[in-house]
Amino acid sequence: MRESKPKIGVYVCHCGTNISGKVDVEAVSEYASALPHVAIAKNFKFMCSSPGQQLVIDDIRKNDLNRVVVASCSPRMHEKTFRTACQAAGINPYYFQMACIREHDSWVTEDPEAATQKAKDLVRGSVARVAHHQQLTSRVVDINPNVLVIGGGISGMQAALDIADGGKKVYLVERDPSIGGNMSKFDKTFPTLDCAACISTPKLVAVGQHENIEMMTYSEVADVSGFVGNFTVKIRKKPRYVDADKCTGCGVCTEKCPSKVLSEFDHDLTKRKAIFTPFPQSVPNTPVIDTENCLFFKKGKCRACEKFCEAGAIDFEQKEEIVEINVGSIIIATGFETFDPTPLTQYGFGRYPEVYTSIQFERINNATGPTSGKIVTKDGKKPESVAIIHCVGSRDQNYMKYCSRVCCMYSMKFAHLVREKTGAEVYEFYIDIRSPGKGYEEFYNRLQEEGTHFIRGKVSQITDMVDSPEDEGKLMVVAEDTLARKVRRIPVDMVVLSVGLKPAAGIEDIARMVGISVDSDGWINELHPKLGPLATPSDGIFIAGCCQGPKDIPDSVAQGQGAAGAALSLISRGKLEIEAAVSAIDPERCMGCRQCEEVCVYGAISYHPALNICEVNEAICKGCGNCAATCPNKAIDLKHFNNDELLAEMEGLMFGPADFHHGTDEQAA
Amino acid sequence: METMIDSRMMMTDFLTALFDKLDVAGVAVMSKLPSGEKTAFTLFTGKDDIKECVPFFPAMPANAARAVSKFTRQAVPSKTVAVFLRPCELRAFTELIKIKQASFDNLLILSYDCSGVFPFQEINLSDETKLNAYRDAVSTGKNCEGIRPVCAACTRFTPQGEDIAISFVGRSTDQPLVFSFPSEKGLAAAEQLGLDVSNTVAASSAVESLAQERRSAEEELTAEVDASLSDTQGLVNVFDRCVSCHACSYVCPICYCKNCYFDSQTFEYFPESYFIRMQAKGALRFPVDRVLFHLGRLSHMGVSCVACGMCEDVCPVNIPVSQIFKTAGSKAQALFDYIPGENYDEPLPLLAYAEQELEEFED
Ligand SMILES: Cc1cc2nc3c(=O)[nH]c(=O)nc-3n(C[C@H](O)[C@H](O)[C@H](O)COP(=O)(O)OP(=O)(O)OC[C@H]3O[C@@H](n4cnc5c(N)ncnc54)[C@H](O)[C@@H]3O)c2cc1C
Ligand code: SF4
Ligand code: SF4
């Protein structure tokens, strides 16, 4: 059924020469003018420009147009622009339809004649469709001003601080016992070589002390429901078995604990206790008990920590807690983890004690690390030569196809540190050096001047079978030097594997909970690679830092600030207009079979037992149409994509107009 | 296979016992209509009219799953109701449970190995010759002359998911009933009925010989339908006498929609549409959308079609609707490894997400 007698204006855009270079726009507008219900048809150089929009507005006003078709680019580009123009001229914004004759036509069709024909067909479909469009009005809901940040690395901390400084409340959820992320493991940072702790520790402290930040460490997100502006989030707080209010952070418990295990923070280079804080500057500095290794939890005996804790903070009775919070926006900043090189057996990681991963090497360089910052072999000797191998796991068809972006740079940072601290010879085995970034190429030049040996070629093997007796005890690095075109065998004391970055474990769960997707490598998909790098297809969900892909600290911080800005801008609006093109269930037709509920990936549908029908929550519905296609009853109407509209469009696309029946005014009314 | 026992009870004794010993709220079963010649699925709430019951009369006036859905869909009966369902009706019932249109709580489901039914129009209570031939066919495990083609080709004629099964094929109908109890509910009922489970009876070899006959009939039927529908023209030829009465969908047990989409406003086109189509095709036959209707119903219901034959039974113009649905349906079902009516826990294929499926149709 049509709501009113259609009076349609059709506007064909040249898009400079993007469209008019292929499509005969004049012919298309002339063709359109003869289509049923079309009152005006024009073509114009740039429809999206102000004069282009004004043309539509003036025509609507002067000629009482009540439907508009613009044939131009994709609706993803300018649907909103023209809807707004229609609204400005006083007609319902949904009385508008866009025919995509650029992306779907001029850009992809070789033959101008065929392109012109296709443009006519597309316009005909849109004209047929728009006649059936219905007026829709969007609803307005309040936005909860609180923000949740998931992940307390440098990007998450930065986002939390900016929002908190902006006067809004932030919940910062971190699954480790302390915030800080990967950066807190480093000693120096490229390219400026400033001390990582000096720049990150103040941030940790600021986060811990900010009155607007509620830190939830040793916690994970268990469930997210709701929609932009109104998310309800369940947080699972794991028991620390230490009462944070009583604990003074004195560390006696850790000292007295008799159970030792490999330290995750030091990547197995040292041991920690069963009750521990990951590193001395941990925030909060309340320890946690690792129940898998605590003697009391394992064997029922010990309680040494409890005995020695003067504050009486140890509480073996603590239970896991589920806390529910309400937020208007969520920032995901779950970062990365490093690639485990064990499967690449040619590098001997795990077999030769002097083969380290880069993140282990960061710990070795760090003053709080296993060697208090001294670069020495496991038996305490200063190395005479060190090999650093780039692209371990990265740019590798079998593991990670992509470039991890930071490894070249941190490898050179290591080279500098090794030379500075030990004077050893450093050999960097690289495929290409990638140093885009402010001051990065300069850093590379500096390293070359400092005497680091850069060898272009992939290492084929690391072995302890040395060539001459004086190298006994060293490791041989075998590589083809592709510039010198010969195989090099270099004896070294230490090998550093510059392992690539991969998404933090569990990222798919977070993505699923908030209704977004990850790419084939597991990184979160942003809304648009250029125009929406921090947004996601789920409104109100933003991303920052390495969860989207490998990047360095400056970029991670910039994204943290950007995401904070985006979240602040959203919540500052206070109110939110909700898209009107959503689904609605006709209670008269619904049989309560709940198939729609099953297929709605956004959880927008709920069952109403008393009425034995299903209902759509318009604020959550994304208008994807899954439910409408599934319901055999056709009880679901996807507004703006209802059956009348779609059938009319298809019919328009397939057939030319009827020569002798355009419908009378009465029928149309 | 569950052990079968001789109950030493005739049908009327059994029905009476359901009320007396099991204290059921009702028994839903086929019965004679007062008007004389036909039968209807009836819900009895007392034993007074039990002599009117004809549970195994070879006609299907309606798919009983539809009836049972009516009184279990929104609320569970507060007391046990015993229902007699043919195997295909029980399958339809299971499909309805999946789409929340029925519930088996507080039902005692009785079913039996089924020898098929005659087209509803063609069997009357007084048709002694036909009924005698039918009884002979049951006791020898053969397809009786004149039963519906989908019944003659029905290979799933032993029930699945019932509480009490009654064994007929290969036995004489005037002997005491032979039972087995595949479910806990059934076993509990046996105990309450005071049945002596030690009177075991051997399975009849007639079941297997009937199965064999049915399998070859099914192959023939499939080949026939395949040949008639081998192309679009075949589809048009088969359905072009359809009068669009939509009776087939009204009687289909699993066509559960309140208002069939094909009866909706969507198919009341705007007048110019008819001309547009006519112009494109050169002619337009009315009523329009006949093939579309059947394709629509096939796509909605094909995976769940239990081949009960109802649609074909009611078609005023003798289109072999059920034979087509049975054939096309089993192909769609095979694609998804789905067997309708087998297990109420199994999700419908369109609702089940499988990371990898239908790869043969990619690219
Ligand atoms: C060896 C090495 C050296 C590097 N050196 C430099 C350098 O010198 N200069 C430089 O600019 N960059 C360097 N980088 C890159 C730098 O580490 C990253 O740019 C930066 O750490 C990214 O910060 P982030 O906050 O995005 O992620 P992360 O630091 O990984 O922080 C993510 C946080 O989220 C938490 N988290 C993860 N999943 C969840 C979850 N499901 N729930 C709750 N919390 C979760 C994690 O525990 C972690 O605390 C280096 C990288 C490596 C591997
Ligand atoms: S699929 Fe259709 S009939 Fe079933 S519950 Fe949803 S709206 Fe109702
Ligand atoms: S259109 Fe339907 S399936 Fe899609 S989001 Fe909305 S309610 Fe869910």
Ligand code: SF4
């Ligand atoms: S299709 Fe026929 S034979 Fe098969 S179970 Fe149904 S009524 Fe019996």
Ligand code: SF4
């Ligand atoms: S019952 Fe027969 S005539 Fe009626 S719609 Fe079905 S196929 Fe067509």
Ligand code: SF4
């Ligand atoms: S389509 Fe026909 S045969 Fe299949 S279940 Fe429905 S009525 Fe029975």
